[in-house]
Every structure is written in C-alpha cells, then in structure tokens.
Amino acid sequence: MPKCTIDGREVEFKAGENLIEVARKVGIEVPYFCYHPALTVVAQCRMCAVEVEKMPKLQTACSTPAAEGMVVRTNSERAKQNQKSIMEFLLINHPLDCPICDKAGECDLQDNSYKYGDAYMRTSEERRTYLDLDMGPVIKKNMNRCIHCTRCIRFGTEVAGIHEMVAVQRGNNTEITTIDGRPLETDYAGNYADICPTGSLTLKDFRFHKRAWMLKKTATVCEGCSKGCNMEIHQDNNVIHRTVPRANPEINKYWLCDEGRFNYHYVVDPKRVTAPKVGAERSTWHAAVAEAKARLHGKKVVVLAGTDLTLEEAKLLQDFVPKAFPGSALLHFGTPGIETTAKDAPADKILKRKSKTSNLNGFEKLGIKPLESMPAADAILVVRGGRAQLPKVEGLSNVIGLGVFTESESASFAAVLPGTSFAEKDGTIVNYEGREQRLRRAITPVGQSKALGEVLMLWLHSGAAKEAAV
C-alpha cells in the first residue's frame, strides 16, 4: 500500500482516498463544511485547506487525493491562519442566534468556530437578511444562517434524485432556495436538515422541542419497511423527540426516508391504548386477561401476528399457540398485497421497499404462514407491534388485541392487552436480504403496556388458563 506523511505520521492509504479520509485514519481532524463522504466534492468552503510540501499554495484536503510520499501539515501556521480567516469570513453574515437555533449543540459551524475561530469579530457592517418562503411540511428554512456549502443542492441531485434546491444570485447575495419557491417534493426531505452544517434547514417536526444536548441517544433500527435502515432514537424523560439516521455504508449509507423518520409518532400518540381494555372500558390486567381467556376458551381460534414483531416474539407465539389453543393456526399479516418476501421489491430507487413492516423475512424463516384470506373462526387473537396494517376484523365478535393499537382501531375488539412498540423492546429483526439486526429499547413501555413475554406468562399462569393450557 502507498504511504504518505500527515503531521509527521506515516499513513497507509488506498489509491484515490482524499486527505480528509486519510487523516481521519490516524485520528487527525481536518475541519470542513461542504465536504460529505457520500456527496461529490466541490471544495467550496475552503475550510479544509492544508499545507502540502512542494506545493506553493494551500490545498483543500477534500479535493486532493493522497499520493505516494506526500508530506502534509494540517496544523502549520499557514493552515491555522487560513482556518481562522475562513471562520471569520463565514461569520460575517451569520446571525449568531444560537440561543434560538435548533442546531445549536450539534452545529458544525458552532463547533468549528470554538475550535478554530477567533473569539473576537472585526466587522461592524449590517448583516444581510432574507425573507424565507415556506418549504413544505418537513423543513423550515432560515437563509440568514446559511454558509453556502451547497450540500443540500448536491444531496437533492445526487441522492434524492430531484434537482429542487438551487443557488440563485451571486457572491454576497447568493440565496439557496427551491426552484420558484415551490415546497420540497422529495420523500427524503428530512435529510436536508441532517446534512446542513448550520441551522439553515431544520426539521419542523423537532422545532423547539428540545436542545440537542439534552437528548439521550439509542442506536436502533428503523421498522418502517423491510430495508432495515439504521437509526438513532433521541429521547428525553421517556418521550421520543426525533429519530435520525445512523451511518451504515451497507444499508442506508447516511440517509433515512421521511416515512421512517416520522414513524415514531404512534409510540407517543395520545390515542394509543396504553391500559388494558375490556370492551370500551378501561380495566385491570387481571380482569382483561381473564376476559380474553374466557372469550377464546374452547372456541376455534385463529392467531394473527403482525410482521412488525421481533424474531423473539414470533418464536414465543409459535411455542405459545399450540399450548394455549391446540390445533389452531398462527398466520402473519403486515402489508396488504405483500404477503411473502417474493412479492417484496424496492418501492423507489433509494431506500424504500414495498413491505411496510420490518420482519417479514424473519417470519418466513420461522415457517409461519401468511394470511391470504380470513379463515373461518369463532375467535381471533391479533398480535402486532403497531406498524403492521390490520386485516379486516370488523363485524367479527370475540376479537382480542394484544400489542399496540389506537382507540379507533380497537373499537370493535372484545379486549385489548397493551403491548410494546419497536422503541420499547429489545429484539432481532431480519431485513429483506437476510441481515439480522438488533432493535434496542430506547424508552420504558408507555403507560401500563407490557412486553409480549410477560403477557403470555400472565395468560398461562393465571386462574382458568392453567386448565386450558394443560
């Protein structure tokens, strides 16, 4: 492997790697704004300029591929002076409204200003200001804070596949905007807020909810479709405030679709049933389990399991069903029309897939059969995690719900036993290509919800259930 020297340290690199990536290998940080590993290199912000021996001028590290025998200095006097000047230049027009800005605490401009900038400012001129047009339901724009890194423009054309953000005017008057001021159309608009190095593009959904440093982060996996994108849940005080993508070069790279990003809302939905219910009445766990058991006792039962459950939960049900209801069927449901993995296909050219639940592949591996048409039954037990689309069970009596339901979904149910959603449990899900990934518990179960294992234990070990099970 070829070698070069960065700050006096020898580094091996692969041909074509740029200096930022090579320096990162040995823990040397080169500051940058416009560079993003998944986007093309434009070398626009000039922040990453470093000194390369035998080259008369500073070279931008993002656009300079490492070469054999290259000697690079990232912290020489000239490089440092350049960083200081660039920071001062960028802050000429930046409003410094960090107390109001949602990005504060995770802002590249803020961090780099502390590390490489000067604490004093020499400008006394008025800052330029813009009138911001609405950009649709996902993104809130504040052009005053923009530093023209053009990451958003490049993300739109290169990743989201839609050229909707443009830079109009020149020089000091440059404005980043959508064409004709139209609202954003892409289904991946949330990523604009993630890649923006300042607070110019922020999420409306997260606006003023919490400051970034107050959030506790849990690495988990999205349950929005069978792709299994990696993401982080950010919560504080057992309330989920947002979910952000987690880089995984083999699945989702750095991105997350809006559907998956805002999927967490059902977990904290005020309409979610979080206490046991008998009919329309709130009840206790003891009474609700007894009622559910009485309803299903001695009848021809069909157990329907949503493919949004984890592998562990599916296996529990597989063991539980023949014990509790001998001879009854366990079928899975999830997305209408996509009953098997053979029918699952990419829904667009980026991330989304047609199966809108996370674990269809896992259910197939366990040998659980799909629900093609509703079989004849006297009683139905529906188990789901909150994401799978319910099959038509209206008009049937003796339907018991176990898992996450809203009030309206469970209106016709005989009893509801509240379960846990993807954010409230640990478990394994298998994505469309057979990759097993872990869901991590980010918050404790909301209200009186219980994990599936606990509910099944209650079922098997309370009162009349013992006789039914044996």
Next chain:
Amino acid sequence: MLVKRDTTALQNLYILEVLKGLWITMKNMLFVRHVTIQYPEERRNYSDRYRGMHYIKATNGVENCTACMLCPTVCPAECIHIEAGERPDKEKYPVKFDIDVLRCCFCGMCEEACPKDAIKLSKIYEMSLSTRKVYDKDYLLEQRGHK
C-alpha cells in the same frame, strides 16, 4: 451524682447574686453597641450582588427570554422547566417558565449562563409563603428587580 457546693449564708439569700446578674444585663443594654436591628421597621442594606428572588427581565413589555434552555442545562438543582414556542412577534419564546423555588439553591448560575440578560436574582429576600409555590412565568415577569 449530687455535688455539694460550698456556699455561704449570704449567697444562699440570692439578693446580692441577683443584683450582680442584673448589673451585667443593664451594662449590656446601656453601654454596649447593639448587634440586632428592629426588623421589619429597620432593614439592612444588602450588597448588589445578593441573590434573592428570581425574576425575568422584560424590555418594552416583552420578556428578554428566548427559551434557549441554558439555565435548565446549567442548573445544579434542576429546578427550571421551560417549554419553547413560537409567536408572530418573536421567533422563540418561553410558553412555560417554571422555577420550583423549593429546590433552588440560589447559586446564581442561571443568571450567569443567560445570554439574553433575562433571568435575574433580585435583592428580595422575603420569600416565605404559607403554601408551596412554583414560580410561573406570570409571577416571574413582575419586574421586581433592581438590576
């Protein structure tokens, strides 16, 4: 255990002893400088840096606070609770601003952290109440400070 004291008959009469004691009392009353004051008629003048009851400073009737959450972040007693919101004349403002003053330790770090000169500790020290009160935004916005 009983201790037998050797006292004279004169001492046992107590008249002289009481007069001796009264003399000390009278001496202190008449000739020694007093250290106490007649509160609440008389009041001491406290330093300008005294940290008493909280208030939120307002400029032209608008609260200075922008709900940046630096004070709840720095607060060691975790007694400040803010909810941020948006309104036409102000991009970000506190919808709720509660100080659980029973938990407050009057360290003044909130005042120090505030970038907007909004939260202040006044010189007011008469804060006892007959009920447990959480200072809400309306209460804090009464301009009672001198700073």
